[in-house]
Amino acid sequence: MSDHIVQSFDVELRALTAHILQLGVLAEQQLTDAVWSLRRGNEQMAKEVAEREERLNLLAARIESDAVSMIARRQPLAIDLRHVMAAIRISSNLERVGDLAYNIAKRSMAMSATAIPAELAEPMQRMAELTLLQLKSARESFATMDMHAAYRVWTEDAVIDAMHTILFKDIVQCMADERAAAFDLAHLLFVVKNIERVGDHATNIAEDVVYMVSGALPLGKRPKMDESTLPRGHA
Protein backbone atom coordinates (compact mmCIF):
# COMPACT_ATOMS: atom_id res chain seq x y z
CA MET A 1 0.00 0.00 0.00
CA SER A 2 2.79 2.36 0.94
CA ASP A 3 4.58 1.52 -2.33
CA HIS A 4 1.40 2.22 -4.23
CA ILE A 5 1.09 5.69 -2.67
CA VAL A 6 4.75 6.47 -3.34
CA GLN A 7 4.40 5.40 -6.94
CA SER A 8 1.25 7.48 -7.46
CA PHE A 9 3.01 10.55 -6.10
CA ASP A 10 5.84 9.99 -8.58
CA VAL A 11 3.36 9.59 -11.42
CA GLU A 12 1.66 12.85 -10.44
CA LEU A 13 5.03 14.58 -10.12
CA ARG A 14 6.05 13.42 -13.60
CA ALA A 15 2.81 14.79 -15.06
CA LEU A 16 3.40 18.10 -13.25
CA THR A 17 6.97 18.26 -14.62
CA ALA A 18 5.74 17.49 -18.14
CA HIS A 19 3.27 20.38 -17.90
CA ILE A 20 5.99 22.75 -16.70
CA LEU A 21 8.22 21.81 -19.63
CA GLN A 22 5.29 22.29 -22.02
CA LEU A 23 4.67 25.73 -20.48
CA GLY A 24 8.36 26.56 -20.87
CA VAL A 25 8.39 25.66 -24.56
CA LEU A 26 5.24 27.74 -25.07
CA ALA A 27 6.73 30.77 -23.30
CA GLU A 28 9.91 30.51 -25.40
CA GLN A 29 7.82 30.35 -28.58
CA GLN A 30 5.88 33.45 -27.49
CA LEU A 31 9.05 35.44 -26.92
CA THR A 32 10.60 34.28 -30.21
CA ASP A 33 7.50 35.24 -32.18
CA ALA A 34 7.01 38.56 -30.37
CA VAL A 35 10.56 39.71 -31.11
CA TRP A 36 10.28 38.45 -34.68
CA SER A 37 7.01 40.32 -35.23
CA LEU A 38 8.73 43.48 -33.98
CA ARG A 39 11.79 43.13 -36.21
CA ARG A 40 9.75 42.32 -39.33
CA GLY A 41 6.80 44.59 -38.57
CA ASN A 42 4.73 41.41 -38.92
CA GLU A 43 1.33 42.30 -37.45
CA GLN A 44 -0.16 38.87 -38.18
CA MET A 45 2.49 37.17 -36.06
CA ALA A 46 1.94 39.69 -33.24
CA LYS A 47 -1.76 38.82 -33.32
CA GLU A 48 -0.96 35.11 -33.05
CA VAL A 49 1.12 35.82 -29.92
CA ALA A 50 -1.85 37.71 -28.45
CA GLU A 51 -4.17 34.81 -29.27
CA ARG A 52 -1.92 32.20 -27.65
CA GLU A 53 -1.59 34.25 -24.42
CA GLU A 54 -4.79 32.78 -22.95
CA ARG A 55 -3.61 29.20 -23.55
CA LEU A 56 -0.43 29.90 -21.63
CA ASN A 57 -2.36 31.44 -18.71
CA LEU A 58 -4.71 28.46 -18.53
CA LEU A 59 -1.83 25.97 -18.50
CA ALA A 60 -0.10 27.95 -15.70
CA ALA A 61 -3.35 28.04 -13.68
CA ARG A 62 -3.77 24.29 -14.10
CA ILE A 63 -0.21 23.61 -12.93
CA GLU A 64 -0.76 25.75 -9.83
CA SER A 65 -4.04 24.08 -9.04
CA ASP A 66 -2.60 20.55 -9.54
CA ALA A 67 0.38 21.41 -7.34
CA VAL A 68 -1.77 22.78 -4.50
CA SER A 69 -3.98 19.71 -4.70
CA MET A 70 -0.88 17.48 -4.45
CA ILE A 71 0.30 19.34 -1.34
CA ALA A 72 -3.12 19.00 0.31
CA ARG A 73 -3.64 15.32 -0.57
CA ARG A 74 -0.10 13.96 -0.29
CA GLN A 75 1.47 16.21 2.35
CA PRO A 76 4.91 15.72 0.77
CA LEU A 77 8.07 16.37 2.81
CA ALA A 78 11.62 17.58 2.09
CA ILE A 79 12.71 17.09 -1.56
CA ASP A 80 9.17 16.17 -2.67
CA LEU A 81 7.66 19.31 -1.14
CA ARG A 82 10.49 21.42 -2.61
CA HIS A 83 9.78 19.84 -6.00
CA VAL A 84 6.08 20.74 -5.90
CA MET A 85 6.82 24.25 -4.58
CA ALA A 86 9.39 24.70 -7.36
CA ALA A 87 6.70 23.74 -9.87
CA ILE A 88 4.41 26.50 -8.52
CA ARG A 89 7.16 29.13 -8.61
CA ILE A 90 8.51 28.14 -12.02
CA SER A 91 5.01 28.13 -13.47
CA SER A 92 4.43 31.64 -12.10
CA ASN A 93 7.72 32.85 -13.62
CA LEU A 94 6.87 31.32 -17.00
CA GLU A 95 3.43 32.92 -16.92
CA ARG A 96 5.11 36.27 -16.43
CA VAL A 97 7.46 35.56 -19.34
CA GLY A 98 4.30 35.03 -21.38
CA ASP A 99 2.93 38.39 -20.17
CA LEU A 100 6.15 40.12 -21.20
CA ALA A 101 6.11 38.49 -24.65
CA TYR A 102 2.48 39.54 -25.05
CA ASN A 103 3.40 43.10 -24.10
CA ILE A 104 6.21 43.11 -26.71
CA ALA A 105 3.73 41.88 -29.34
CA LYS A 106 1.28 44.66 -28.39
CA ARG A 107 4.01 47.29 -28.66
CA SER A 108 5.10 45.84 -31.99
CA MET A 109 1.55 46.46 -33.24
CA ALA A 110 1.70 50.07 -31.96
CA MET A 111 5.01 50.82 -33.68
CA SER A 112 5.67 51.67 -37.32
CA ALA A 113 7.20 48.80 -39.26
CA THR A 114 10.36 50.74 -40.09
CA ALA A 115 10.64 52.23 -36.62
CA ILE A 116 13.85 50.68 -35.39
CA PRO A 117 17.22 51.96 -36.63
CA ALA A 118 19.50 49.06 -37.65
CA GLU A 119 22.10 49.97 -35.01
CA LEU A 120 19.45 49.27 -32.34
CA ALA A 121 17.65 46.35 -34.00
CA GLU A 122 20.74 44.14 -34.21
CA PRO A 123 21.88 44.35 -30.57
CA MET A 124 18.23 43.94 -29.51
CA GLN A 125 18.06 40.73 -31.53
CA ARG A 126 21.30 39.44 -29.98
CA MET A 127 20.01 40.25 -26.51
CA ALA A 128 16.74 38.43 -27.22
CA GLU A 129 18.62 35.38 -28.53
CA LEU A 130 20.81 35.15 -25.44
CA THR A 131 17.73 35.54 -23.23
CA LEU A 132 16.00 32.69 -25.07
CA LEU A 133 19.07 30.51 -24.57
CA GLN A 134 18.96 31.29 -20.83
CA LEU A 135 15.27 30.41 -20.68
CA LYS A 136 15.92 27.13 -22.50
CA SER A 137 18.87 26.28 -20.24
CA ALA A 138 16.77 27.02 -17.15
CA ARG A 139 14.01 24.72 -18.44
CA GLU A 140 16.50 21.93 -19.21
CA SER A 141 18.15 22.28 -15.79
CA PHE A 142 14.70 21.70 -14.25
CA ALA A 143 14.02 18.70 -16.49
CA THR A 144 17.35 17.05 -15.59
CA MET A 145 17.57 18.49 -12.03
CA ASP A 146 21.05 19.69 -13.00
CA MET A 147 22.16 22.15 -10.32
CA HIS A 148 25.36 23.10 -12.12
CA ALA A 149 23.53 24.04 -15.31
CA ALA A 150 21.17 26.11 -13.15
CA TYR A 151 24.14 27.90 -11.58
CA ARG A 152 25.42 28.83 -15.04
CA VAL A 153 22.08 30.46 -15.91
CA TRP A 154 22.21 32.32 -12.62
CA THR A 155 25.66 33.82 -13.27
CA GLU A 156 25.20 34.57 -16.98
CA ASP A 157 22.24 36.89 -16.41
CA ALA A 158 24.82 39.64 -15.79
CA VAL A 159 25.62 39.59 -19.54
CA ILE A 160 21.97 40.30 -20.43
CA ASP A 161 21.89 43.11 -17.87
CA ALA A 162 25.02 44.65 -19.39
CA MET A 163 23.57 44.40 -22.92
CA HIS A 164 20.40 46.07 -21.66
CA THR A 165 22.29 48.93 -20.02
CA ILE A 166 24.11 49.70 -23.27
CA LEU A 167 20.89 49.47 -25.34
CA PHE A 168 19.03 51.71 -22.90
CA LYS A 169 21.70 54.41 -23.31
CA ASP A 170 21.75 54.04 -27.10
CA ILE A 171 17.95 54.29 -27.40
CA VAL A 172 17.82 57.43 -25.22
CA GLN A 173 20.65 58.87 -27.33
CA CYS A 174 18.61 58.18 -30.49
CA MET A 175 15.67 60.00 -28.87
CA ALA A 176 17.83 63.01 -28.02
CA ASP A 177 19.23 63.09 -31.58
CA GLU A 178 15.73 62.69 -33.10
CA ARG A 179 16.98 59.81 -35.25
CA ALA A 180 13.59 58.11 -35.12
CA ALA A 181 10.05 58.87 -33.93
CA ALA A 182 10.13 59.54 -30.19
CA PHE A 183 7.05 57.38 -29.56
CA ASP A 184 8.48 54.38 -31.35
CA LEU A 185 11.71 54.70 -29.41
CA ALA A 186 9.81 55.02 -26.11
CA HIS A 187 8.07 51.72 -26.90
CA LEU A 188 11.45 50.22 -27.77
CA LEU A 189 12.79 51.22 -24.32
CA PHE A 190 10.06 49.07 -22.80
CA VAL A 191 10.62 46.22 -25.23
CA VAL A 192 14.27 45.86 -24.25
CA LYS A 193 13.33 46.26 -20.58
CA ASN A 194 10.84 43.41 -21.04
CA ILE A 195 13.53 41.22 -22.59
CA GLU A 196 15.81 42.03 -19.66
CA ARG A 197 13.04 40.99 -17.27
CA VAL A 198 12.60 37.68 -19.09
CA GLY A 199 16.27 37.13 -18.24
CA ASP A 200 15.43 37.78 -14.58
CA HIS A 201 12.67 35.16 -14.73
CA ALA A 202 15.10 32.64 -16.27
CA THR A 203 17.39 33.40 -13.32
CA ASN A 204 14.53 32.95 -10.84
CA ILE A 205 13.79 29.56 -12.41
CA ALA A 206 17.46 28.61 -12.07
CA GLU A 207 17.32 29.63 -8.38
CA ASP A 208 14.24 27.45 -7.91
CA VAL A 209 16.11 24.49 -9.44
CA VAL A 210 19.10 25.01 -7.13
CA TYR A 211 16.78 25.24 -4.12
CA MET A 212 14.77 22.22 -5.22
CA VAL A 213 17.85 20.02 -5.64
CA SER A 214 19.95 21.22 -2.72
CA GLY A 215 17.48 22.71 -0.24
CA ALA A 216 19.56 25.92 -0.15
CA LEU A 217 19.64 29.08 -2.24
CA PRO A 218 22.70 29.92 -4.41
CA LEU A 219 25.44 31.44 -2.30
CA GLY A 220 26.50 35.05 -2.67
CA LYS A 221 24.70 38.03 -4.07
CA ARG A 222 23.80 37.72 -7.72
CA PRO A 223 25.77 40.22 -9.83
CA LYS A 224 23.06 42.75 -10.66
CA MET A 225 23.27 45.95 -12.60
CA ASP A 226 20.68 47.81 -14.58
CA GLU A 227 20.24 51.15 -16.22
CA SER A 228 18.81 52.66 -13.02
CA THR A 229 22.26 52.34 -11.46
CA LEU A 230 23.83 54.59 -14.10
CA PRO A 231 25.54 57.63 -12.59
CA ARG A 232 23.38 60.68 -12.05
CA GLY A 233 22.85 63.03 -14.99
CA HIS A 234 24.32 60.51 -17.43
CA ALA A 235 23.35 61.43 -21.00
Add this chain to the structure above:
Amino acid sequence: MSDHIVQSFDVELRALTAHILQLGVLAEQQLTDAVWSLRRGNEQMAKEVAEREERLNLLAARIESDAVSMIARRQPLAIDLRHVMAAIRISSNLERVGDLAYNIAKRSMAMSATAIPAELAEPMQRMAELTLLQLKSARESFATMDMHAAYRVWTEDAVIDAMHTILFKDIVQCMADERAAAFDLAHLLFVVKNIERVGDHATNIAEDVVYMVSGALPLGKRPKMDESTLPRGHA
Protein backbone atom coordinates in the same frame (compact mmCIF):
# COMPACT_ATOMS: atom_id res chain seq x y z
CA MET B 1 -11.39 17.39 19.42
CA SER B 2 -12.96 18.44 16.14
CA ASP B 3 -13.85 21.83 17.66
CA HIS B 4 -10.27 22.17 18.80
CA ILE B 5 -8.96 21.55 15.29
CA VAL B 6 -11.44 23.99 13.77
CA GLN B 7 -10.50 26.65 16.28
CA SER B 8 -6.78 26.17 15.69
CA PHE B 9 -7.25 26.59 11.98
CA ASP B 10 -9.11 29.85 12.61
CA VAL B 11 -6.36 31.06 14.91
CA GLU B 12 -3.75 30.26 12.25
CA LEU B 13 -5.86 31.97 9.60
CA ARG B 14 -6.17 35.10 11.73
CA ALA B 15 -2.40 35.21 12.18
CA LEU B 16 -1.94 34.77 8.41
CA THR B 17 -4.41 37.61 7.74
CA ALA B 18 -2.64 39.86 10.26
CA HIS B 19 0.66 39.28 8.45
CA ILE B 20 -0.90 40.07 5.08
CA LEU B 21 -2.28 43.36 6.42
CA GLN B 22 1.11 44.20 7.90
CA LEU B 23 2.73 43.46 4.52
CA GLY B 24 0.13 45.68 2.82
CA VAL B 25 0.85 48.63 5.12
CA LEU B 26 4.58 48.16 4.54
CA ALA B 27 4.16 48.08 0.75
CA GLU B 28 2.04 51.26 0.86
CA GLN B 29 4.71 52.98 2.97
CA GLN B 30 7.40 51.95 0.49
CA LEU B 31 5.48 53.40 -2.46
CA THR B 32 4.68 56.63 -0.58
CA ASP B 33 8.31 57.15 0.39
CA ALA B 34 9.67 56.20 -3.04
CA VAL B 35 7.46 58.74 -4.83
CA TRP B 36 8.22 61.35 -2.15
CA SER B 37 11.97 60.80 -2.53
CA LEU B 38 11.59 61.31 -6.26
CA ARG B 39 9.57 64.52 -5.99
CA ARG B 40 11.84 66.06 -3.37
CA GLY B 41 15.12 64.64 -4.70
CA ASN B 42 15.53 63.21 -1.19
CA GLU B 43 18.31 60.64 -1.53
CA GLN B 44 18.21 59.71 2.18
CA MET B 45 14.57 58.68 1.91
CA ALA B 46 15.30 56.65 -1.24
CA LYS B 47 18.03 54.82 0.69
CA GLU B 48 15.58 54.02 3.48
CA VAL B 49 13.21 52.47 0.94
CA ALA B 50 16.08 50.35 -0.37
CA GLU B 51 16.96 49.26 3.18
CA ARG B 52 13.39 48.22 4.03
CA GLU B 53 13.04 46.14 0.84
CA GLU B 54 14.59 43.05 2.47
CA ARG B 55 12.16 43.20 5.42
CA LEU B 56 9.23 43.18 3.02
CA ASN B 57 10.63 40.20 1.08
CA LEU B 58 11.19 38.23 4.29
CA LEU B 59 7.65 38.87 5.49
CA ALA B 60 6.22 37.78 2.11
CA ALA B 61 8.35 34.61 2.18
CA ARG B 62 7.13 33.84 5.70
CA ILE B 63 3.48 34.25 4.68
CA GLU B 64 3.96 31.90 1.73
CA SER B 65 5.70 29.31 3.86
CA ASP B 66 3.05 29.50 6.62
CA ALA B 67 0.25 29.19 4.05
CA VAL B 68 1.80 26.14 2.35
CA SER B 69 2.31 24.52 5.73
CA MET B 70 -1.38 25.16 6.57
CA ILE B 71 -2.48 23.51 3.33
CA ALA B 72 -0.28 20.46 3.98
CA ARG B 73 -1.25 20.05 7.65
CA ARG B 74 -4.93 21.07 7.59
CA GLN B 75 -6.03 20.10 4.08
CA PRO B 76 -8.61 22.89 4.09
CA LEU B 77 -11.57 22.75 1.73
CA ALA B 78 -13.78 25.28 -0.11
CA ILE B 79 -13.78 28.76 1.46
CA ASP B 80 -10.90 27.86 3.82
CA LEU B 81 -8.69 26.67 1.00
CA ARG B 82 -9.64 29.74 -1.06
CA HIS B 83 -8.71 31.92 1.91
CA VAL B 84 -5.24 30.38 2.25
CA MET B 85 -4.67 30.49 -1.53
CA ALA B 86 -5.76 34.14 -1.56
CA ALA B 87 -3.16 34.81 1.15
CA ILE B 88 -0.42 33.31 -1.05
CA ARG B 89 -1.49 35.30 -4.11
CA ILE B 90 -2.00 38.59 -2.27
CA SER B 91 1.36 38.23 -0.57
CA SER B 92 3.01 37.68 -3.96
CA ASN B 93 1.28 40.79 -5.37
CA LEU B 94 2.36 42.90 -2.39
CA GLU B 95 5.92 41.66 -2.72
CA ARG B 96 5.88 42.87 -6.32
CA VAL B 97 4.51 46.26 -5.22
CA GLY B 98 7.54 46.40 -2.94
CA ASP B 99 9.84 45.59 -5.90
CA LEU B 100 8.25 48.38 -7.94
CA ALA B 101 8.62 50.91 -5.08
CA TYR B 102 12.25 49.86 -4.70
CA ASN B 103 12.81 50.38 -8.42
CA ILE B 104 11.27 53.88 -8.21
CA ALA B 105 13.61 54.68 -5.30
CA LYS B 106 16.62 53.46 -7.30
CA ARG B 107 15.61 55.59 -10.28
CA SER B 108 15.07 58.55 -7.99
CA MET B 109 18.72 58.18 -6.91
CA ALA B 110 19.84 58.06 -10.56
CA MET B 111 17.96 61.24 -11.52
CA SER B 112 18.94 64.86 -10.94
CA ALA B 113 16.95 66.50 -8.14
CA THR B 114 15.43 69.14 -10.42
CA ALA B 115 14.81 66.67 -13.24
CA ILE B 116 11.03 66.68 -13.43
CA PRO B 117 9.18 69.59 -15.04
CA ALA B 118 6.27 70.76 -12.84
CA GLU B 119 3.70 69.91 -15.54
CA LEU B 120 4.77 66.26 -15.22
CA ALA B 121 5.46 66.13 -11.48
CA GLU B 122 1.94 67.15 -10.46
CA PRO B 123 -0.04 64.61 -12.51
CA MET B 124 2.49 61.95 -11.47
CA GLN B 125 1.80 62.77 -7.82
CA ARG B 126 -1.98 62.60 -8.39
CA MET B 127 -1.61 59.24 -10.13
CA ALA B 128 0.52 57.91 -7.26
CA GLU B 129 -2.03 59.11 -4.70
CA LEU B 130 -4.92 57.40 -6.47
CA THR B 131 -2.86 54.22 -6.77
CA LEU B 132 -2.14 54.30 -3.04
CA LEU B 133 -5.85 54.71 -2.33
CA GLN B 134 -6.56 51.67 -4.52
CA LEU B 135 -3.94 49.64 -2.69
CA LYS B 136 -5.41 50.65 0.67
CA SER B 137 -8.96 49.85 -0.45
CA ALA B 138 -7.83 46.44 -1.74
CA ARG B 139 -6.16 45.71 1.62
CA GLU B 140 -9.27 46.78 3.55
CA SER B 141 -11.55 44.72 1.32
CA PHE B 142 -9.42 41.68 2.23
CA ALA B 143 -9.52 42.51 5.96
CA THR B 144 -13.33 42.85 5.95
CA MET B 145 -13.96 40.27 3.15
CA ASP B 146 -16.01 42.98 1.46
CA MET B 147 -16.65 41.82 -2.09
CA HIS B 148 -18.34 45.06 -3.17
CA ALA B 149 -15.39 47.18 -2.05
CA ALA B 150 -13.15 44.80 -3.99
CA TYR B 151 -15.31 45.27 -7.11
CA ARG B 152 -14.87 49.04 -6.84
CA VAL B 153 -11.08 48.66 -6.83
CA TRP B 154 -11.36 46.40 -9.84
CA THR B 155 -13.35 48.89 -11.93
CA GLU B 156 -11.47 52.04 -10.88
CA ASP B 157 -8.13 50.80 -12.18
CA ALA B 158 -9.20 52.14 -15.58
CA VAL B 159 -8.73 55.69 -14.21
CA ILE B 160 -5.09 54.98 -13.32
CA ASP B 161 -4.55 53.46 -16.77
CA ALA B 162 -5.98 56.56 -18.42
CA MET B 163 -3.80 58.86 -16.29
CA HIS B 164 -0.78 56.77 -17.25
CA THR B 165 -1.56 56.95 -20.96
CA ILE B 166 -1.71 60.75 -20.83
CA LEU B 167 1.49 60.99 -18.78
CA PHE B 168 3.31 58.62 -21.13
CA LYS B 169 2.45 60.89 -24.09
CA ASP B 170 3.42 64.04 -22.20
CA ILE B 171 6.79 62.63 -21.11
CA VAL B 172 7.64 61.50 -24.65
CA GLN B 173 6.61 64.95 -25.90
CA CYS B 174 8.97 66.55 -23.35
CA MET B 175 11.75 64.30 -24.66
CA ALA B 176 11.05 65.32 -28.25
CA ASP B 177 11.02 69.01 -27.26
CA GLU B 178 14.22 68.61 -25.21
CA ARG B 179 12.55 70.28 -22.24
CA ALA B 180 14.56 68.20 -19.79
CA ALA B 181 17.51 65.78 -19.85
CA ALA B 182 16.58 62.78 -21.99
CA PHE B 183 17.99 60.30 -19.46
CA ASP B 184 15.96 61.71 -16.59
CA LEU B 185 12.80 61.61 -18.69
CA ALA B 186 13.51 58.01 -19.74
CA HIS B 187 13.71 57.05 -16.06
CA LEU B 188 10.48 58.96 -15.46
CA LEU B 189 8.74 56.89 -18.16
CA PHE B 190 9.58 53.79 -16.13
CA VAL B 191 8.57 55.40 -12.85
CA VAL B 192 5.04 56.14 -14.09
CA LYS B 193 4.88 52.66 -15.67
CA ASN B 194 5.80 51.21 -12.27
CA ILE B 195 3.04 53.21 -10.58
CA GLU B 196 0.59 51.94 -13.19
CA ARG B 197 1.69 48.38 -12.46
CA VAL B 198 1.12 48.90 -8.74
CA GLY B 199 -2.45 49.70 -9.76
CA ASP B 200 -2.59 46.35 -11.59
CA HIS B 201 -1.44 44.58 -8.43
CA ALA B 202 -4.15 46.36 -6.39
CA THR B 203 -6.62 45.06 -8.97
CA ASN B 204 -5.21 41.52 -8.73
CA ILE B 205 -5.64 41.67 -4.95
CA ALA B 206 -9.25 42.80 -5.42
CA GLU B 207 -9.82 39.86 -7.80
CA ASP B 208 -8.38 37.50 -5.17
CA VAL B 209 -10.82 38.91 -2.59
CA VAL B 210 -13.80 38.44 -4.92
CA TYR B 211 -12.69 34.87 -5.65
CA MET B 212 -12.04 34.13 -1.99
CA VAL B 213 -15.49 35.34 -0.89
CA SER B 214 -17.59 34.10 -3.80
CA GLY B 215 -15.61 31.24 -5.35
CA ALA B 216 -15.93 32.91 -8.77
CA LEU B 217 -13.93 35.53 -10.63
CA PRO B 218 -15.41 38.99 -11.37
CA LEU B 219 -17.67 38.83 -14.41
CA GLY B 220 -16.80 40.55 -17.65
CA LYS B 221 -13.48 41.66 -19.03
CA ARG B 222 -11.76 44.30 -16.97
CA PRO B 223 -11.60 47.64 -18.82
CA LYS B 224 -7.93 47.73 -19.80
CA MET B 225 -6.03 50.30 -21.78
CA ASP B 226 -2.41 51.29 -21.75
CA GLU B 227 -0.02 53.34 -23.80
CA SER B 228 0.86 50.34 -25.96
CA THR B 229 -2.65 50.50 -27.43
CA LEU B 230 -2.11 54.05 -28.74
CA PRO B 231 -2.63 54.33 -32.47
CA ARG B 232 0.39 53.62 -34.65
CA GLY B 233 2.89 56.43 -35.21
CA HIS B 234 1.25 58.59 -32.56
CA ALA B 235 3.59 61.39 -31.51
